[in-house]
Amino acid sequence: MSLFAIATRKLRRRLGAVVDTSKEGCWAASFDSSKISFLPVAVVTPRTEKQIGPVLELANRHRVPVTVRGRGTTLMGSAAPVHGGWVIDMRRLKSVRIDAEAGMAHVGAGATTASIHRAAEARGWFYPPDPSSMEHCTIGGNVACNAGGMHGGKYGVTRDFVIALRGFLPTGELVQWGTATKKFAAGFNLRDLWIGSEGMLGVVTGAVLKLVPMPAARWTLLTAFKGEVAALRAARLLFRQRVQPAICEFLDRESVLCAERATGKTVFPGPAFAKATAGRQAPRAVILLEFAGGVAEVDDLKYEVLAWAQGHAVAFKEARSRAEAEELWALRRKCSGAMFELGDSKLNEDIVIPMRHYERFARFIARLKRRSGLPIPTFGHLADGNLHVNIMYHRANPAETKAAEAAVQQLMVTVVSLGGAISGEHGIGLAKTPFLRLQHNPAQVRAMQAVKKALDPRGILNPGKMFGVVRIWKYPKLQLKVPWDHK
């Protein structure tokens, strides 16, 4: 009997029914949305926070790898148990309690982001981070990868809303980083070190989140531009006026085409658009804006923003009701899934570009499309420079696969040379490990590794991520649909 098997037997004896060693259970926990499967030997689904201490204490003693998962919506492979061992599934720790006076949410790691949104909204509060998988993904996972979403530019990302964390060291000792207060300056900030550390430095079991008052008014505007460079230039002009949209989503022409196919509707089919583009129905790059705030505040903004649209867009359309706004948003939501008509595989790179290099980056992407011969629909969050560059290819086609690999490498080199980030909200996991050293110099990587060694000396927490180089596209991929796959 292997050492892991002995440890697993001890674990079952200690925790009983919450430990699952069945084939089906282990298979279901063997992959995340990167769809690359690595079988664990047991899955623990604790009913209470307290049950996690003994799991870690045993794992640490027997050097069993431990990978924590929420729902596994990550595309980066961050929740895949590459070294086997045990998976801790947080789905049962899903409590959500709103402190409506202090404007805080007390949540368990397994609460879905959407459940937090709804609970906050019911009390007049707003939790802005909104990863696209928010109906499924958990706050524990959001903390692990410092998830973002569309509201990042104005409001910030998960990190900006985490007030305190509870959880365990790999030794099984319970720790708490921060208190349920908006200020805390006592001791080293391990709270923020844990955020974005992808489960490699500690196990998050709960969080206190900051909420903001729910904006009383929202207003949505869709604007169209001749091309990507024109759209990005116009966005910069808007930001220069210090206008802060709650959401500012860009879709390049290829993304718009995908959305049009998915919705069966042409964006701006009306005469205004036909006139402005001399009757052509070719897709335009678009920027979809949402403004949020007090009623008077949003009204004030309308004038300014409509003047900007009149000056720079070839066409625009404002939503006059929530239903009209929803229709405009469908465009953004549908574009991602429709991309799979362009290829069966996607490298979705959530890079970040400083605003001053927007046009330069648009020209680079145009060149990258030409050179690689691949469709590379690009969309994303302009208020914070976080763009999703989707390199589409067919996995069975070696030439396309090779071109995709080369394209992602060129992309990352360019992003870093422009002073940007190789990831804005997905994290490194396995998928971005080939690029970590483009972003960080050797001293930076050594410092990170030293921190890992200090907090997890036996290396049991989510081993194999971040620092090793894994070319994820070379691994066989499961052919299955998960509920949060884009339709």
Add this chain to the structure above:
Amino acid sequence: MSLFAIATRKLRRRLGAVVDTSKEGCWAASFDSSKISFLPVAVVTPRTEKQIGPVLELANRHRVPVTVRGRGTTLMGSAAPVHGGWVIDMRRLKSVRIDAEAGMAHVGAGATTASIHRAAEARGWFYPPDPSSMEHCTIGGNVACNAGGMHGGKYGVTRDFVIALRGFLPTGELVQWGTATKKFAAGFNLRDLWIGSEGMLGVVTGAVLKLVPMPAARWTLLTAFKGEVAALRAARLLFRQRVQPAICEFLDRESVLCAERATGKTVFPGPAFAKATAGRQAPRAVILLEFAGGVAEVDDLKYEVLAWAQGHAVAFKEARSRAEAEELWALRRKCSGAMFELGDSKLNEDIVIPMRHYERFARFIARLKRRSGLPIPTFGHLADGNLHVNIMYHRANPAETKAAEAAVQQLMVTVVSLGGAISGEHGIGLAKTPFLRLQHNPAQVRAMQAVKKALDPRGILNPGKMFGVVRIWKYPKLQLKVPWDHK
């Protein structure tokens, strides 16, 4: 010749004139605002960031303690070179550049907080953190202790505005944590680990800061309450309406009395107040509020806030001009210095209390005043629970000193038992070391120490702080005035 002296000779040979070993130079760098002096053997005042690498490289090789200082405005002893060695004075690295499009400030560690405020304001942007010493203190120091100020509740503290940091590891290697982008999810977050680490994990040389649009309108309102409990209860009712003041400053009756003495004016001397209090002129607990936002937004708020004041305050007064607002703010600014009429020594404890325990805490402070027999004027930031509890005593009076020591211990125990923080914006330094273990359990302290060991294996960066227990009130205190002492 001692080993330090040999290293210092090497340092002078290498860097020349920026190294000062004079008696006066070393004395001036021997203390911060805690006014406890520990002489270093050399002070380096680099002209460029590049000069810092060799200092650290030499220090690390020869195990010379290195303490970094801005202006030394900290009250906690965080910038006092307790183990001697070398001081790096950042005052010359004071560049400030505003990126008005992206809404970011690129600053050197030695830039004063006020200089950043002014540069941002000139371009229509706002940098909210505003420690009371902002005309003197530097952003490097703000980062080191995660400084706050009056705007914390609505806007956040220094941490919430740091986008990226540049600096050095103790080995002298240059590192950069984050990019000048609002999203960054690539690798462990050493940026935030450095923030608040009081110069013990790395040397910050520059930062990129997030700015927010300068609010178009501000409105100030002073409200008076019968006593502390009534004031704090009323504040909670306001927050329950999800009203977010930009500033919400509380002064207890003792603090108001101090301010009245300093300004020579009675708060609310008019007939309205006299009537409400049956002619008595006894000081009232006050809450001073500032609202900021768009013109229409602030106008909307006025109705709601005035209705609240009418319902709960015994008197109130709104500022009808900027000059009137300044007059109201003088009250808040002057209270702190005037406290020295109550004692020649002050233990200024920047504790944080969860909102739901406000009234309970007010009753505790009333008991603490009675029991200790000491004046304990208390004021602070109600929107984030960060209160400044000022225990006043005469240093030469052993009974008072003993009472003050006992009071601070009881205060900290109570704060932690209520789920609060022992420091909200000052940090630990030397002064709060006796209380660190009230806040953090042994596992938490061990984790912090492991991180320290990992990033500074030779322990050269600001040694003697945070983890050792130092009872600062037992050290002789310099009798001198610094420019940022409260008048």
